[in-house]
Amino acid sequence: MLNMIVVDDEPIIVDGLYELFQDVADVELTLYKAYSAVEALEIVRRTKMDIVITDIEMPELSGLELQKRIAAQWPACRIIFLTGYSDFSYAHNAVRHGAADFILKTEGDEKIVDAFYKAVRSITMELDAEKLLEKAKRQMRMALPALQTQYLLHLVEGDVPEKDRIRAQRFTELGIGLSPDAPVLLVLGRVDDWHADMSGTDKALLLYGVHNIAEEYLSRCRLAFAAYSVNKFAVFVQPGETEAGQGDGEERDGGSALSMFVGGMLDNIQSSCKSYLKVTVSLAVGREPVEWAAAGRQWLELERLLGRGLGLGREALLTEGRETPADERMAVDTATERKLYRLLKRIDRAEAALENGQREAFVQWFDDVMEAVDRETPFNPFQTEAYYAVAQLLLKSINRTGIRPEPWTPDDLDRLMNVRFHAGWREAAANLRRTAELLFEKKQRDRSDRSDELVVKINRFIHDHLDEELSLNRLSEKVYMNPSYLSRLYKQLTGVGLSEFISGARMEKAKELLRSSRHKIQDICKMTGFDTPAYFTRLFKKHTGLTPQEYRELHGKAVW
Structure with missing residues (x-):
C-alpha cells in the first residue's frame, strides 16, 4: 500500500487531482490532500508518505522547502513538482534536491498520471529481488560469526545427524574452517563467575577474549569457537593441515596425539584467562576425536561432567572417561537422555508457538517430549524434568497473557504444578495435554x-x-494499529477492503438521503463525505447507473 498527498494553494487543483487519483484501480493507494505546505507538513509528520504531488510557489512555505523537510523524515518519498512556471531554474533546483519529476500545470492530466506511475515503478524497483538478495548477502557476511556458531550448535544439538553432503555444503557456505569429513574433538568451557557489575556487552567481550586465548595456544590446530549461553562456550578442534594428511594407522595415533596436546594446553588456557581476563574458567575435553554424527554424544557427556562440578566446582579441568561409574548415572538409556536434552533446548520455539497460537507446532514438540521419556515405570527424574519444563511453560503463558483455560480452578493449578498429584506418568502427561x-x-x-x-x-x-475525513491513518489511531496492518487485517477478517467499505457506506447513506429527505444534492454530497458535487455525481452514476437527480426522481418519496 502506498500513501500519496496532493499539495497546492489552489483548491480547484487539489480537488481535481484528488478526484483524478481516486479512480486509480491498479495501485493500492491511500490519498491525502492539503491546501498549503504547512497543512501538508502536519499530515506528513504523523503519516509515512510515499509520493507527494506539490506546487512549488506557495505562501508561507515553498514546495522546495517542503521537499527538504519531507526528505528529512521520509527519505524514500518521491516528490512530483507541479507548477505554472516554465523557468528552467525551478526545474534545475527541484531535480537537484531529488525530485522525481517536474511538470507544468499546462501539460494536462495524462502527463501527471504518467509521472505518478513512474514514481510507483521507482518505489517498486527499490524492492527488486536481486537488490534484496545482494543486500542479504552483505548482511550475511556481517553476521557470519553468529551463523557459524548457530550451525555448529545445530550439529551437536540436533535430533538427526546432518547428511555428509549437506554438512559439507554448509561448511563451505558459512566459511567454517574445519573439515566436514574429519573427526572433531570437543572442548566445553564455563566461566565460573562474572563480576557483579558486568554488562552483557562486557561478558561478550570477555568470551571473545577467551576465544583469542584458545586460538593462541591451539594455533597448530584448526578450530572453531562457539559461545552458547551467557557463560558457556565450545571449541571444535581438528589437527592442523600437516597433521591431517596422515594414513589410517597414523590418523588414529594422530587423534590420540591431538587429544593429548589439547588436554595439555587446557591448563595454559585456564591460567591465561585468570591472569589476563581476570575470570576463572572450567574446561572439559573429549577423550578422543569423534565423527560429526557422534559429536552430540560427546557434547552431552562433557556437559554432564561440567554440571557435576567435581572437586571445588571452580577452575575444573576434566576429561571424558571411558566409563562412567554406575552410581553416577541415571538408570535411563543414553539415547533417551540425549533426546530429552535436545528437545528441552528447543523450549523457546515451543514457547513462541504457544504465544502465537500455533497449536500444531506446539503439540508436535510436546508429543516428542512425552515420547522421549514415556516408560512403564514409577516417576523417574527425567520424566519429572520433562513434566515441570512443560508445566512451567504453560503457567508462564497463563500469567503473561492473562488468559486462563476454561474451566480453571485452584485444583487445576495444583494438578498442573504437582506431578505427584497424578497416579502415574500417563495421567500426568494427559493432564498437561488437556491444559x-x-x-x-x-x-x-x-x-x-x-x-x-x-x-x-x-x-x-x-x-x-x-x-468527515476517514483516512486509513485516522482509523488506525482509533484502534491503536499500524495503518498498513489495519488495512490487511480488515480485509482478511471481512473480505472487503476498508476503502471499498467506506465508499459503499457513503453511497448507501447518499441513496437513503436521496430517497427520504429534502436536502439538496450538493448538501447530501457534503453529508456523505464526498469532496465535490462533480465527483459525487460521477461516482454515484458509476455505482447505480443513474445520476443523483435521476435516482431521486425514480425512488424518492414525497417528503414535501
Whole structure:
C-alpha cells in the first residue's frame, strides 16, 4: 500500500487531482490532500508518505522547502513538482534536491498520471529481488560469526545427524574452517563467575577474549569457537593441515596425539584467562576425536561432567572417561537422555508457538517430549524434568497473557504444578495435554472475539463520521494499529477492503438521503463525505447507473 498527498494553494487543483487519483484501480493507494505546505507538513509528520504531488510557489512555505523537510523524515518519498512556471531554474533546483519529476500545470492530466506511475515503478524497483538478495548477502557476511556458531550448535544439538553432503555444503557456505569429513574433538568451557557489575556487552567481550586465548595456544590446530549461553562456550578442534594428511594407522595415533596436546594446553588456557581476563574458567575435553554424527554424544557427556562440578566446582579441568561409574548415572538409556536434552533446548520455539497460537507446532514438540521419556515405570527424574519444563511453560503463558483455560480452578493449578498429584506418568502427561488444549481453545476464542470487536468498532466509527475525513491513518489511531496492518487485517477478517467499505457506506447513506429527505444534492454530497458535487455525481452514476437527480426522481418519496 502506498500513501500519496496532493499539495497546492489552489483548491480547484487539489480537488481535481484528488478526484483524478481516486479512480486509480491498479495501485493500492491511500490519498491525502492539503491546501498549503504547512497543512501538508502536519499530515506528513504523523503519516509515512510515499509520493507527494506539490506546487512549488506557495505562501508561507515553498514546495522546495517542503521537499527538504519531507526528505528529512521520509527519505524514500518521491516528490512530483507541479507548477505554472516554465523557468528552467525551478526545474534545475527541484531535480537537484531529488525530485522525481517536474511538470507544468499546462501539460494536462495524462502527463501527471504518467509521472505518478513512474514514481510507483521507482518505489517498486527499490524492492527488486536481486537488490534484496545482494543486500542479504552483505548482511550475511556481517553476521557470519553468529551463523557459524548457530550451525555448529545445530550439529551437536540436533535430533538427526546432518547428511555428509549437506554438512559439507554448509561448511563451505558459512566459511567454517574445519573439515566436514574429519573427526572433531570437543572442548566445553564455563566461566565460573562474572563480576557483579558486568554488562552483557562486557561478558561478550570477555568470551571473545577467551576465544583469542584458545586460538593462541591451539594455533597448530584448526578450530572453531562457539559461545552458547551467557557463560558457556565450545571449541571444535581438528589437527592442523600437516597433521591431517596422515594414513589410517597414523590418523588414529594422530587423534590420540591431538587429544593429548589439547588436554595439555587446557591448563595454559585456564591460567591465561585468570591472569589476563581476570575470570576463572572450567574446561572439559573429549577423550578422543569423534565423527560429526557422534559429536552430540560427546557434547552431552562433557556437559554432564561440567554440571557435576567435581572437586571445588571452580577452575575444573576434566576429561571424558571411558566409563562412567554406575552410581553416577541415571538408570535411563543414553539415547533417551540425549533426546530429552535436545528437545528441552528447543523450549523457546515451543514457547513462541504457544504465544502465537500455533497449536500444531506446539503439540508436535510436546508429543516428542512425552515420547522421549514415556516408560512403564514409577516417576523417574527425567520424566519429572520433562513434566515441570512443560508445566512451567504453560503457567508462564497463563500469567503473561492473562488468559486462563476454561474451566480453571485452584485444583487445576495444583494438578498442573504437582506431578505427584497424578497416579502415574500417563495421567500426568494427559493432564498437561488437556491444559494446553484448553489454553489454545481459549486463545482462539479470545482472538476471534477481539477481531469481531475490532470490525464492529471500525464500522461504527465509519457510519458515525461519514461526513468527515476517514483516512486509513485516522482509523488506525482509533484502534491503536499500524495503518498498513489495519488495512490487511480488515480485509482478511471481512473480505472487503476498508476503502471499498467506506465508499459503499457513503453511497448507501447518499441513496437513503436521496430517497427520504429534502436536502439538496450538493448538501447530501457534503453529508456523505464526498469532496465535490462533480465527483459525487460521477461516482454515484458509476455505482447505480443513474445520476443523483435521476435516482431521486425514480425512488424518492414525497417528503414535501
